[in-house]
Amino acid sequence: MLMGVAVIAVLLLVGIVVNRVVSNSYETVLTSQQQQRLDDAAVTLADRLARPVGLARAQALVVRVANALGGEIRVIGIDGTTLAAFGRPPDGDRTHYETPIELDGEVVATLEADLPARAGDRGFLPLFNVTLAVAGLVSVLGIVFVSTSIAGRLTRPLRDVAVAARRLEAGESSARATGGDDRESTELAEAFNAMADRLERSEMLRRRAASDIAHDLATPATVLESQLQAMIDGVVPTDTAGLEAARSAAAALGGVVADIDDLARAEAAPLQARPAAVDLSVAVPEIALALDGLRRDRSARLDVIVPPGTVAWADPGHLARALRNVVANALTHSPVGGIVTVTAERVGGVVRIHIADQGPGIAPDDVAHVFERFYRADASRATDPMTGRPTGLGLGLTIARELLSASGGRIAVERTGPDGTTFVLEVPAAGG
The missing domain is CATH 1.10.287.130 (Signal transduction histidine kinase, dimerisation/phosphotransfer (DHp) domain)
Structure with missing residues (x-):
């Protein structure tokens, strides 16, 4: 709306400026034309005054010029006497012209004229002003129409998002925005959704x-x-x-x-990690031993393959808790008699720990959410294959992610399928 008002104001200002420029230009052209006609008349008068009956013929010419220009025309002799005259001074503003009448190079008289200052305005300028006003009105209407159309198109997606937001606030969790045709409104709708x-x-x-x-x-x-x-x-x-x-x-x-x-x-607050060298060839077997009771309950096999000298740089307590959570998760989701394998290796400046189970796998739609708090995957993964009961709150992997992140590490699902899932934990290697 404000933009439309600004555009209309600019159009009005432009119209005023154009009117003034055209009026001044037209007046200049008109004055030049009148001066040229008087100059031509002066040449003709000089020729007629040179003849025996020149004064009478000069009077006839003065009458024609006065009728054509619409003012008073006079021929003044060099002694100041009026040799010929016709017409009457115009009312209102007038323009005075003087043109010498020369004969054989000598000034024999002066042609004077008092003409209306804006004689041509009665025709051209009023028509021009009407045309300019009509064009301005059409432009304003066009701008109003276009701006209203554009504003509607731009605000429609915003109104749609606002309606969806109110529905969402009212408890309608399925409320979504549809967006518009342009990239910005589409991105807004996608972000809202x-x-x-x-x-x-x-x-x-x-x-x-x-x-x-x-x-x-x-x-x-x-x-x-x-x-x-x-x-x-x-x-x-x-x-x-x-x-x-x-x-x-x-x-x-x-x-x-x-x-x-x-x-x-x-x-609630960033965990304070105290990194130190952790020999995984010692730490991982200790974790396996601590989970031996769970392993026996599952009748599972827990294989640990960690080469000597595989040393990570992480908070020992955080790393041990994270490993214990992930290994316990693998044992819980393994079938009776299943095998869980824990391997570790150094790759460049990091140590990678792979924990593989033989459980039912994770559905593709659930992979991105397994590290969210309280998240449990589909029924096959969310229930204990041995007891059929829920596997717990779904906090173990979330806590493992937070603990590893505090030491500059990360955890991800490397592979999943009907034959099992493999998690990979990465932590900095000791010595860089």
Whole structure:
């Protein structure tokens, strides 16, 4: 709207300037033409005054010139007497002309004229002004039409995004913007839709997380309560085995709380890593030994292949926790009797650790999200193949990513398929 008003103002200013320029130019041309006609008349008068009856013929010429130019024409002799005259002085502004009448090189009289200052305005300039006004009006209407059309085309995608945003705010998670034909509105719609997708996924994860947390807390809490109640009632003897069962349930409960706390700490502020040399030929077997109970529960085989001297530069505690999470994830998703293989090698300035399982693989649509908190893949990957129960909160890989990132490392899905998944962890190598 403001641009349209500015354009109209510019057009009005241009019209005024054009009118003034044309008026002045036309007046100059008109004055020049009148002066030329008077000069021509002066030459003719000189010829007629030289003849015996020249004064009468001069008077007739003066009459014709006065009628043609619309003012007063006079022939003044050298003694100041009026030799011939016709017409009357024009009303209003006038222009005075004087042209000498020469005969044989001598001035014998002067042709004087008082003509209307803007005699031609009565014809050309009014018509020009009307034409200019019509052209300006057409231009203004055209600009209004074009600007309205362009504004509508430009604002339509914005209105579409605004409507989609209000629908999204009202809780309609499927609301999306369609965008427009130009690149900018398309990018705006795509950015909005990507944000809406993230919000929808976050809401889905939040709801799933609430359910999973409740389940993962309730299960060990129920076991612990039942075990203790059984001891109180004397159904189960209060012996080492009974206490161990209660302790195991309490440990499971504490593990869930610890995972949530670890993730909250990792995302609340950057982790403070204290890098040091970590000999993976020693650290990885220790992690395998710590997970031997889980391995035995799965009836799985855990192969570790790490050449001596494979040394990483990372926070020892962070790296050990990340490896433990990923290896435990691989064991959990392996079938009964499956094989999990952990290998490590130095490649240039980094150490690559590959952890491969023989699980059901990860769906292509889930690969990009496996490191998001509380995310669990499709049913085949989200349930324990041994028990058929959910595999947990989905925090292990998220925590591993945060821990590795603090030491300048990363984690990614290198390969996945129906015959298993391979994760690759990269950390800086000691000595660069």
